[in-house]
Amino acid sequence: MVDVSSIVITGIRGIPEVKEGDNVAALILEAASNQGFTLANGDIVVVTSKIISKAEGRMVNLNDVEPSPIALRFSKSLNMDPKKVEVILSEARRVVRMVKGLVIAETRQGFVCANGGVDQSNVKPGLLALLPKNPDRSARRIVRDLKRKAGVDVAVVVTDTFGRPWREGHTNVAVGVAGLIPLRSYVGLKDDFGFELKVTNIAVADEIASAAELVMGKLERVPVAVVRGYRYEAGRGSARRLVRKVSRDLFR
Amino acid sequence: MVDVSSIVITGIRGIPEVKEGDNVAALILEAASNQGFTLANGDIVVVTSKIISKAEGRMVNLNDVEPSPIALRFSKSLNMDPKKVEVILSEARRVVRMVKGLVIAETRQGFVCANGGVDQSNVKPGLLALLPKNPDRSARRIVRDLKRKAGVDVAVVVTDTFGRPWREGHTNVAVGVAGLIPLRSYVGLKDDFGFELKVTNIAVADEIASAAELVMGKLERVPVAVVRGYRYEAGRGSARRLVRKVSRDLFR
Numbered sequence: 001m002v003d004v005s006s007i008v009i010t011g012i013r014g015i016p017e018v019k020e021g022d023n024v025a026a027l028i029l030e031a032a033s034n035q036g037f038t039l040a041n042g043d044i045v046v047v048t049s050k051i052i053s054k055a056e057g058r059m060v061n062l063n064d065v066e067p068s069p070i071a072l073r074f075s076k077s078l079n080m081d082p083k084k085v086e087v088i089l090s091e092a093r094r095v096v097r098m099v100k101g102l103v104i105a106e107t108r109q110g111f112v113c114a115n116g117g118v119d120q121s122n123v124k125p126g127l128l129a130l131l132p133k134n135p136d137r138s139a140r141r142i143v144r145d146l147k148r149k150a151g152v153d154v155a156v157v158v159t160d161t162f163g164r165p166w167r168e169g170h171t172n173v174a175v176g177v178a179g180l181i182p183l184r185s186y187v188g189l190k191d192d193f194g195f196e197l198k199v200t201n202i203a204v205a206d207e208i209a210s211a212a213e214l215v216m217g218k219l220e221r222v223p224v225a226v227v228r229g230y231r232y233e234a235g236r237g238s239a240r241r242l243v244r245k246v247s248r249d250l251f252r
Numbered sequence: 253m254v255d256v257s258s259i260v261i262t263g264i265r266g267i268p269e270v271k272e273g274d275n276v277a278a279l280i281l282e283a284a285s286n287q288g289f290t291l292a293n294g295d296i297v298v299v300t301s302k303i304i305s306k307a308e309g310r311m312v313n314l315n316d317v318e319p320s321p322i323a324l325r326f327s328k329s330l331n332m333d334p335k336k337v338e339v340i341l342s343e344a345r346r347v348v349r350m351v352k353g354l355v356i357a358e359t360r361q362g363f364v365c366a367n368g369g370v371d372q373s374n375v376k377p378g379l380l381a382l383l384p385k386n387p388d389r390s391a392r393r394i395v396r397d398l399k400r401k402a403g404v405d406v407a408v409v410v411t412d413t414f415g416r417p418w419r420e421g422h423t424n425v426a427v428g429v430a431g432l433i434p435l436r437s438y439v440g441l442k443d444d445f446g447f448e449l450k451v452t453n454i455a456v457a458d459e460i461a462s463a464a465e466l467v468m469g470k471l472e473r474v475p476v477a478v479v480r481g482y483r484y485e486a487g488r489g490s491a492r493r494l495v496r497k498v499s500r501d502l503f504r
Contacts, residue, residue: 006262007466112418114450121450122443161454165417166364167425168496169435169455171462183421186470191374197470198366198373202413203421204466210423211463214259214456214482218438218449230466244420 007229010037011215011222020057024138025145027051028224037226039146043154044227046212049131049175050122051223052138052158058130059123060087074098084118087128091116107131110243111175113162121218131160135176136238143178155179155232158239159209161218172213174205174239181233182206182241203242204232259481262289263467263474270475272309276390277397279303280476289478291398295406296479298464301427302374302381303475304390304410310382311375312339330355336370339380343368359383362495363427365414373470383412387428388490395430407431407484410491411461413470424465426457429491432484434458455494456484 014031018024024047032039039045053059067075067082071089075082079100089095092105096112105116109131117131132138139156146154158176163169174182182205186197212225266283270276276299284291291297305311319327319334323341327334331352341347344357348364357368361383369383384390391408398406410428415421426434434457438449464477 005467006260007463008258008260009463010258119450121447123445123447125445125447166496167455167458168494169453169458171455171458173419189471191471192473193375193377195373195375195377198371201421202465202470203419203423206419206421206423207462207465210459211259211261211466213454213459214463214479215257218454219441219443221444227466242420244418 005229005231007211007227009211009215010226010228011220012037012224012226013222015051015221015223018051018054020055020059022055023145024052024055025142025149028142029146029150031224032226039150039152039154039226040228041153042228042231043152044157044180044208044230044232045142045146045154046157046159046208046216046225046227047139047142048216048223049117049135049158049160050119050129052132052135052176053129054123056132056138058132060128060130062087062126062128078103084115084120084128087130088116088118091118091130108133109135109175110240111160111162113160117160117175131175132158136178136240137176139176139178139239153179155234155237157205157208157212159212161213171206172209172216174203174209174242177205177237177239177242179234180205180237181235182237182239184233204230205237205239205242257481257483259463259479261463261467262478262480263472264289264476264478265474267303267473267475270303270306272307272311274307275397276304276307277394277401280394281398281402283476284478291402291404291406291478292480293405294480294483295404296409296432296460296482296484297394297398297406298409298411298460298468298477298479299391299394300468300475301369301384301387301410301412302371304384304387304428305381306375308384308390310384312380312382314378314380326350326355336367336372336380339382340368340370343370343382360385361387361427362492363412363414365412369412369427383427384410388430388492389428391428391430391491405431407486407489409457409460409464411464413465423458424461424468426455426461426491426494429457429489429494431486432457432489433487434489434491434493436485456482457489457491457494
């Protein structure tokens with residue numbers, strides 16, 4: 001019997017509909033406790049950005065939105081609600097592409113994704129959820145609150161579901177990180193044959209986000225998952241490190 | 253105590269250096285057995301393409317390569333070994349971009365990745381590993397052999413490590429699939445608020461590949477991992493479904 005390291009990913013169920021002002025860490029601890037799960041040092045708590053947006057009041061009521069003339073004009077070619085277009089544009093730093101029903105935009109946080117991260121799923125009708133203003137800060141708050149309330153040292157990854165070029169389907173990626181270094185560096189390391197590795201950075205925070213999606217799903221009401229057993233590099237961390245500088249983007 | 257579903261990812265260690273003609277399924281079963289791990293129905297066996305390339309003899313000795321005039325010319329601006337350029341070009345269907353030290357190409361299998369999937373890491377000096385000719389077929393063979401040798405019904409995902417646009421760092425993705433449907437469809441499904449989901453497909457095979465990378469690493473000699481507890485949609489499957497048609501690629 002060899003020493004084997006396994007990673008266990010557990011979904012945290014039973015988190016109620018989140019309201020503005022709710023403490024996300026408290027909700028996680030209560031739901032975990034209800035299912036007999038106790039957080040431990042070194043765990044990675046993966047949280048969908050949606051419940052953080054709700055807790056932070058990053059919701060827009062479409063009734064309160066006054067579309068600008070530009071949004072009105074775009075909405076015709078996009079065949080979208082002009083109020084929704086207005087919200088998307090107000091979240092965008094730059095539009096990458098517009099096609100019928102879809103705006104691909106770079107968000108204020110630097111992420112390139114559909115509709116600038118503005119999303120209507122799993123929210124009350126008439127509302128739109130925006131991405132948390134600063135998902136790294138949201139992640140740091142949860143790390144701090146979990147330490148205060150439960151005495152555990154964990155890392156937090158905040159996720160959203162993004163499409164990507166070249167490949168079909170969406171995957172979960174990290175939009176906020178706290179307590180772990182999101183890229184694992186292999187710079188200068190050599191394989192067993194003495195060959196220096198050309199792949200220099202693995203985006204482990206995105207891989208953690210993707211792994212967690214497997215227990216979260218989209219309709220199962222599992223907005224939180226805990227990844228246990230992965231020996232991450234501890235550190236302040238930031239999902240901004242996962243945003244590729246345009247000058248370095250050879251794939252586009 | 254609520255019913256909680258967890259996913260467990262276990263690395264399979266102790267697989268020896270793979271030689272041409274080796275049976276990958278047999279190597280996996282032997283190494284698993286040595287660490288006291290038994291495959292079960294419903295497991296997903298994740299295998300790095302590298303060991304499959306070795307078993308299938310998809311290795312090129314640089315000494316045997318005669319660079320063409322085109323490869324010779326490109327090698328100067330690329331500042332790369334002309335023999336390596338020759339091999340990369342011979343694996344490519346289309347070049348997306350060339351910069352110093354790097355060719356981004358669409359491979360014969362349809363994948364867009366660095367150096368057409370040709371890789372020098374974790375192989376003997378002087379050799380290059382090519383991607384398996386048909387990684388889906390390689391995956392099907394392992395599914396079939398594991399059934400024959402161990403009587404288990406599993407799915408197999410063959411992985412490679414790719415860069416991607418917009419985001420820093422590489423992640424593991426699925427280049428071959430057998431026994432599971434690689435995209436989970438939410439088409440027409442509604443959330444708790446009756447809102448029809450806009451995200452229609454989740455690339456679960458890529459998420460499985462990424463999850464497995466967390467136990468595999470690049471230098472730990474863990475070329476195989478088993479994902480247990482994920483209820484995938486069984487079916488023939490194919491990683492070709494993960495390749496986005498250019499006409500549908502709005503992100504580029």
